[in-house]
Amino acid sequence: MPAIQEDIPSFGLYASCHAATVCVHESRLLVAYFGGPYEGHRRTAIWISISSEGVWEAPRKVADGKVCTGMERACWNPVFFRFNDCLKLYFKVGASPQNWRGYEMESPDWGHTWSHPAPLPPGILGPTKNPPIHSGPLVVSGSSDERSGCALHFELTTNGHHWNKVFPASHLGLEGCIQPAILDLGEKHLLALARSSMGFLVQTRSRDGGRTWGTVETTVLPNPDSAICTLSLAPGRHVLAYNHSTMSRTPLVLAISADGTSWRDTQTIASGDGEFSYPALDFDGRAIWLAYTVNRTAIRLAKIVSDDLFRPHHQDGPLP
Helix, strand or coil, X not given: CCCEEEECCCCCCCCEEEEEEEEEECCEEEEEEEEECCCCCCCCEEEEEEEECCEECCCEEEECHHHHHCCCCCEEEEEEEEXXXXXXXXXXXXXXXXXXXXXXXXXXXXXXXXXXXXXXCCCCCCCCCCCCEEECCEEEEEEEECCCCCEEEEEEECCCCCEEEECECCCCCCCCCEXXXXXXXXXXXXXXXXXXXXXXXXXXXXCCCCCCECCCEEEEEECCCCCCEEEEEECCEEEEEEECCCCCCCCEEEEEECCCCCCEEEEEEECCCCCEEEEEEEECCCEEEEEEEECCCEEEEEEEEHHHHHXXXXXXXXXX
16 A cells, blocks of 8 residues: 555644654554744644544643743653653753753553653753663663754663663764664664764664664765654664755655665655655554654654555555
């Protein structure tokens, strides 16, 4: 079957939206994103759209700066993560990425109800764009400091309360390396790919399950300083969603790899004039779900049957 896509209805609740995250649980699809008058506006909040049995509910605002800090502040970059039989939601609050702080909420019933937002420990930002991964007893979160220099790092926890921050051995002078996405290559071998401001993706590896990381290195994959997302579906089967360009956030493509090193583009998700960016991925065992931003005004959702990743095709229309 070809990939089928639709825009999530906004019901006129926000003018601008961006940076989606997606989670599939049984018959429910959950997509969170930040929305408001424009990116960085003090009333930009975290919204969640839920589809049950193919019917979208009106988006719900689940967090804003005033609830978190007592003052109107912009919210940014929500990230879903399954942890201990509940759904975590990480996000940021602050006037800009240079001074934001990480927050978290959790839902014991997969999006029906949410805890009050709580700040992460000082110095811990949480995942800046992509979900953490489970690596043995560890939860490994890809994060980055977006102040001067913009460097990636990783945040580790076993219980979700106490965190340890670890850094790559070196960045080799590479600039703008942020928002890592982590692949599990097996036998404690992790690979993190990240965007950069230099026209290509960068990468770093861990051979001990995320406790230590090697030097950040360049790859041959193009990148226009735009977010990516990855999934490890099974041993020897990995997926990357990214903008195959050095200059523009179009086209948005899916690539596949057996080892995380050699990648082959297999499907164009969106192309042409405009911005198609910030992909987010989830896998329900049969299909891949991909949410992404369209021109900063809509969040689009695509359903891709996993076996079809190896054959290029594309179609728009309502999701089944």
